[in-house]
Amino acid sequence: MLKSKHFELIRTAAVLLISLLLTFIMISFVSGSPLQTIGIFLYEPISSVSHAGNVVEMAIPLMFTGLALSLLFKMNMFNLGAEGIFYFSALVASAAAIHFSLNGFLHPIVAILLGGIVGALISGIPGFLKAKWNANELVTSLMFNSILYGVGQYILNYKLRDASAFQTASFKFEPTAVLDRIIPGTRIHTGLIIVLVCIVAGHYFMYKTKWGYELRMTGANREFAEYSGIKTGRVILYVHLLAGLIAGIGGSVEVLGMYSRFQWNALPGYGMDGALVAMLAKNNPLAVIGSALFLAYIRVGADMMSRYSDVPSELISIIQAVILLLVSADQFLKFWKNRMLLKEAKMNA
Amino acid sequence: MHDFLAVILTTDFAFSVLRVTTPILFAALGALISNRAGIVNIGLEGIMLTSALLGVLVSAYTGSAWLGLLGAALGGLLIAGLLAFFTLQFKTHLILGGIAINAFASGGTIFVLYMLTGDKGTSSSLASKVLPSVEIPLIEDIPVVGPILSGHHVLTYLSIVAAVAVFVLLKKTPLGLQIRAVGENLHAAESVGVKVKRIQYTALLLSGLFASLGGAYMSMGYLSLFTRNMTAGRGWIALAAESMGRSTTIGTTITSFLFGFAEALSNALQLLKIPAELISTVPYVATILGLVFYSVSMTRKANKLLKKQKGPQA
Numbered sequence: 001m002l003k004s005k006h007f008e009l010i011r012t013a014a015v016l017l018i019s020l021l022l023t024f025i026m027i028s029f030v031s032g033s034p035l036q037t038i039g040i041f042l043y044e045p046i047s048s049v050s051h052a053g054n055v056v057e058m059a060i061p062l063m064f065t066g067l068a069l070s071l072l073f074k075m076n077m078f079n080l081g082a083e084g085i086f087y088f089s090a091l092v093a094s095a096a097a098i099h100f101s102l103n104g105f106l107h108p109i110v111a112i113l114l115g116g117i118v119g120a121l122i123s124g125i126p127g128f129l130k131a132k133w134n135a136n137e138l139v140t141s142l143m144f145n146s147i148l149y150g151v152g153q154y155i156l157n158y159k160l161r162d163a164s165a166f167q168t169a170s171f172k173f174e175p176t177a178v179l180d181r182i183i184p185g186t187r188i189h190t191g192l193i194i195v196l197v198c199i200v201a202g203h204y205f206m207y208k209t210k211w212g213y214e215l216r217m218t219g220a221n222r223e224f225a226e227y228s229g230i231k232t233g234r235v236i237l238y239v240h241l242l243a244g245l246i247a248g249i250g251g252s253v254e255v256l257g258m259y260s261r262f263q264w265n266a267l268p269g270y271g272m273d274g275a276l277v278a279m280l281a282k283n284n285p286l287a288v289i290g291s292a293l294f295l296a297y298i299r300v301g302a303d304m305m306s307r308y309s310d311v312p313s314e315l316i317s318i319i320q321a322v323i324l325l326l327v328s329a330d331q332f333l334k335f336w337k338n339r340m341l342l343k344e345a346k347m348n349a
Numbered sequence: 350m351h352d353f354l355a356v357i358l359t360t361d362f363a364f365s366v367l368r369v370t371t372p373i374l375f376a377a378l379g380a381l382i383s384n385r386a387g388i389v390n391i392g393l394e395g396i397m398l399t400s401a402l403l404g405v406l407v408s409a410y411t412g413s414a415w416l417g418l419l420g421a422a423l424g425g426l427l428i429a430g431l432l433a434f435f436t437l438q439f440k441t442h443l444i445l446g447g448i449a450i451n452a453f454a455s456g457g458t459i460f461v462l463y464m465l466t467g468d469k470g471t472s473s474s475l476a477s478k479v480l481p482s483v484e485i486p487l488i489e490d491i492p493v494v495g496p497i498l499s500g501h502h503v504l505t506y507l508s509i510v511a512a513v514a515v516f517v518l519l520k521k522t523p524l525g526l527q528i529r530a531v532g533e534n535l536h537a538a539e540s541v542g543v544k545v546k547r548i549q550y551t552a553l554l555l556s557g558l559f560a561s562l563g564g565a566y567m568s569m570g571y572l573s574l575f576t577r578n579m580t581a582g583r584g585w586i587a588l589a590a591e592s593m594g595r596s597t598t599i600g601t602t603i604t605s606f607l608f609g610f611a612e613a614l615s616n617a618l619q620l621l622k623i624p625a626e627l628i629s630t631v632p633y634v635a636t637i638l639g640l641v642f643y644s645v646s647m648t649r650k651a652n653k654l655l656k657k658q659k660g661p662q663a
Contacts, residue, residue, distance in 0.1 A: 030464055078444045129637075133644035138389070138444065139592050140640060142585055143633040150630035158624060266578075275448050312463045317456020324449035329439035 007337045008282060014333060015326040016294070019319050023298075026318070030311055037309040044304035045297050051304070053186025057258065058296035059289075061086070063195045064250025065274025066281060066288040067202050068243040073275075074206065074283040075219040075239050077130070081141030083271025084148035085122055085244055086251035087264060089115035091152045093252030094170055094262035095160060097177035107176040112194075112252040119248015120241045122148065127240025131233035149267055156262065169263035179257040189257035198246055202285040205242075215239055247271065276324045295320070356617045360496040365616070367497070370609025371505045372397065372571065372580070375563030376587030377594070377605045378508075378515050379556040384596055385519060386552030387532040391447030392432050393560045394584025395454030400425045400564030402458045405477040405575040406465065414478035418565050425561020426554055428454075433553040437546055451584075459577050472568075472575040479573045480504060480565075502570040504562060511559060516598040528552050560584065589636040595643065608632045 027041070028034040045055050065082045072079045093115035102110060126144060129135035160170035179189040206212040217225040218235045226232045250270070255262055273295065280291035299316055306313035326332055356362060376393045383390040400421035408417025432450055435441040441449075463469045482502050489499035519525040530538040531548045539545050563583065568575045590608050594600030615628040 078442075080444075080448075129641055129644065133641065133648045135640050135644035136592070138391075139588065140637055142391075143589060143637050146582065146585065146633045147630045147637075150626045150633075154624050154626035157626065272448055272452065275445060276452075279445060312460055312469065314456040314460040314463070314469075317452045318460065320456075321449040321453030324445055324452065325435050325441055326439075328445040329435060329441040331438065331440045 007333075007340065011333050012280065012282075012327060015323055018326065019323045022322055023315065023319050026315060027305075027311055030315075032310055037305060037311055040308050041298075041301040041305045044308070045300040049183075049185045051300065053183065053188050054300045054303075055293065055296045056186070056188050056192060058299055059292040060189075060191050060195050060257070061250055061254045061268075061270045062273055062277050062292035062295055063199060063288055064253065065247055065270045066277030066292050067195075067199055067285055068246040068250070069271075069274040069278040070281060070283040070285055070288055071202065071206070071215070071239055071243045071246070073278050075215050075236065076222070077137050077219075077236065077239070079123075079126060079137045079141040079240065079243070080271060080275065081123055081126060081144050082243065082247040082274050083267050083269070084141075084145035085119040085247040086254075086270050087267050088122065088148040088152050088251070089119040089248035090251035090255040090264070091155060091160075091262055092118045092248075094173065094255055095155075097173035097256060098160065098171050100177075101174060102176060104176040107174065108179055108190075108256055111177050111256060112249055115252030116245045116249040119251065120245035123240045123244020123247070124237065127237045127244075130240075131236040145267065145271075153265070160262065162261065165261065167263065168265055169261040172261055173256065173259075177256055178260065179253065187258065189253075191253035191257040194249065194253055196289070198249065199285050199288060202246070206285055211235075211238065247274075273320075276320060276327075279324060279328050352621055353618075356621065357614070360493060362613060362617055363497040364501075366606065366610050366613045367501060367505055368571070369612045369616075370606050371502065371508045372563040372566050372583050373586055373590060373608050373612075374508045374512060374602065374605040375504075375566065376560045376584050377590040377601050378511055378598075379559035379563070380587050380591035381594075381596060381598060381601045382515060382519075382528070382559070383552050383556035384591060385532045386528045386549050387535060388436070388549055388553055388556075389443055389447070389588075390429075390432070390553060390556050390560075391444060391584075391588060392428070392450030393556070393587055394580055394582065395447075395451035396425050396428050396557050396560040397564035397567065397580045397584050398454040398458055398578070399428055400561035401568040401579055402462065402472075402575050404565040405472045405475060405568045406461075408478040408569065409472070409475040412478065414480045414569060417478055417569060418480060418562075421565035421569075422558060422561050425557040425564065427557075429553050429557020429560075430550075432557075433550050436553075437549055455578060458575075462575065462577070470577055475574070477574060478569065480569045502566065504566040504570055507562065508566075511562070512598065512602045515559075519598060524548075524551065560587075563587075586632065589633060593636045593639045607635075 023041070024038055027037050031037040044051055046052050065086060068082045093111040096111035096114050097107070100107060100110060122144065126137045126140040129140055130137040156168065156170060162169060162171040179191055181187060181189055182192065206215060214225070214230045214235045217228070217230055218232045222232050277288055277291045277295060280294065281287035298319065302313040302316035305311050376397060379393055380390060403424035404417040404421035407420030408414050411417070428450060432446050436443050436446045459469050462472060466472060466474050468474060480503050482500055483506060485499045489495045519529060527538070527543050527548050530543055531545050535545055564580065567579055572579065586608050590604040591601050594602070594604040611628070611632045615625040618625060618628055
């Protein structure tokens with residue numbers, strides 16, 4: 001029997017079901033051959049090893065930003081800086097990949113660590129401002145996104161740009177810096193291992209350590225946490241540093257795993273997508289894996305759909321919006337939970 | 350330095366400041382009105398983008414620029430209404446609702462554009478209309494001032510009128526008072542009989558209306574067609590302007606012009622080979638500094654108050 005404690009799970013499933021149905025309805029409206037298009041959308045991502053590989057490749061950056069945002073959201077901080085940090089750290093790692101000469105083992109490690117540390121330091125600024133003076137972290141982090149983008153474009157155009165490349169792109173990375181592929185037939189790279197380690201560590205941190213406990217307490221009620229002796233300012237600072245570190249590592253891993261030059265001429269959007277991943281996962285690090293894979297699956301499906309049918313892939317951002325609206329809606333299906341609670345109470349009485 | 354002044358001290362430059370400020374000012378007024386009601390509307394960017402597309406589509410299919418403007422405004426109201434419904438009724442988190450609106454708009458506009466024109470980049474195949482520019486009699490004949498103030502797009506003038514209207518609305522009308530009361534303390538407002546939800550709906554809808562005018566300006570004035578992601582972060586800039594303007598109408602208007610000035614400057618300075626990428630970040634840095642300055646002074650004030658309260662009891 002369905003219990004009220006399973007409510008969150010049921011609701012998430014309901015949201016996903018509704019959004020998939022909506023996808024089918026929209027496809028039916030715009031496609032000449034709806035059934036075939038839906039088939040492509042659902043089946044193509046798992047039709048071959050290389051397509052399934054695409055799903056995993058796409059999920060890696062989403063897991064990084066989803067994890068980073070889970071930590072922040074769990075602390076009740078709506079900091080959206082992961083977007084800019086992901087971009088900028090990728091650029092820093094690219095610079096290291098271009099200019100350093102190290103061996104194939106050390107080079108990616110150094111580049112990724114550098115990107116991660118820069119990300120942590122940048123993220124620390126809004127964290128510090130919030131902790132010390134209560135400056136609104138949403139506004140400062142959004143400003144930082146724009147600043148990082150401007151500075152990043154400057155560095156790309158004036159310091160790293162390869163004039164002989166066909167588009168605005170950096171010089172090629174040293175081959176020693178590029179991450180190794182780990183599964184034949186796909187482009188899945190060692191970044192997958194890194195992100196899974198980060199997620200498990202994040203889970204352990206959040207639920208098994210004193211620091212994680214402080215994080216959750218601060219998120220539940222900052223003033224209460226402060227009264228019970230938790231130095232919430234310090235908590236806010238270290239969680240920001242940690243989230244920045246993860247987003248920074250994510251950007252670095254993405255660029256070294258999937259590209260041979262730095263060629264982003266706009267913010268890549270993974271930071272904002274991370275918000276959706278975190279919400280779907282209910283800010284639980286381990287659940288980030290599933291929600292990132294789901295998002296990657298429907299995205300690859302949409303990509304395949306635009307390639308093999310008459311429906312453009314942008315359809316998916318409409319669906320993403322619907323999922324985000326519903327999954328973060330506290331009151332959605334709440335009446336159902338209330339009814340279940342009532343029933344259980346009666347049975348126990 | 351001489352070159353620099355030669356670029357800035359021209360009537361053309363002053364004219365362009367007004368021109369690029371228009372969409373920012375509209376959106377910032379939208380941010381202001383919802384913020385005063387206690388709702389951070391970060392969906393402004395998405396609302397602008399949607400309205401920019403709707404203006405082009407409606408004007409192309411009806412042949413009337415004014416109907417296009419109407420369509421854009423209705424579209425803005427619709428999206429803002431949707432956001433309001435989800436956040437106020439379903440209790441979707443405000444920030445996440447805003448992100449959802451932006452995601453919806455960035456992909457949805459391209460989706461619709463592609464379905465209607467087969468093009469994912471621009472609406473150049475549609476014969477969309479542009480709203481007119483207005484020469485102001487008398488003023489246009491004054492030297493220096495004339496070429497700066499006259500001959501602007503009709504929505505540019507409307508944006509100034511809108512700023513005045515918002516000022517009057519917030520300061521002098523019962524609705525304005527209620528909006529401020531709800532933003533200040535929701536429960537207190539409720540306890541004296543203010544219909545909180547209705548006020549928040551109204552504020553969000555007004556916010557959407559202003560943002561939609563900014564969007565319509567982008568595709569029916571600033572440019573004469575829709576291009577993908579054409580608002581290019583102006584909705585975020587508007588939030589910065591509002592926050593730097595300390596949520597007052599006058600402050601927000603001034604900072605909107607400041608951001609407009611910075612944008613015009615970064616356009617102009619490209620001629621002088623000063624990296625525009627770096628100059629474009631100046632307004633954001635200024636916003637952070639302004640916010641920090643404000644937060645520090647607020648914290649000090651609060652600490653002083655705390656000490657005073659504790660003093661006599663101890």
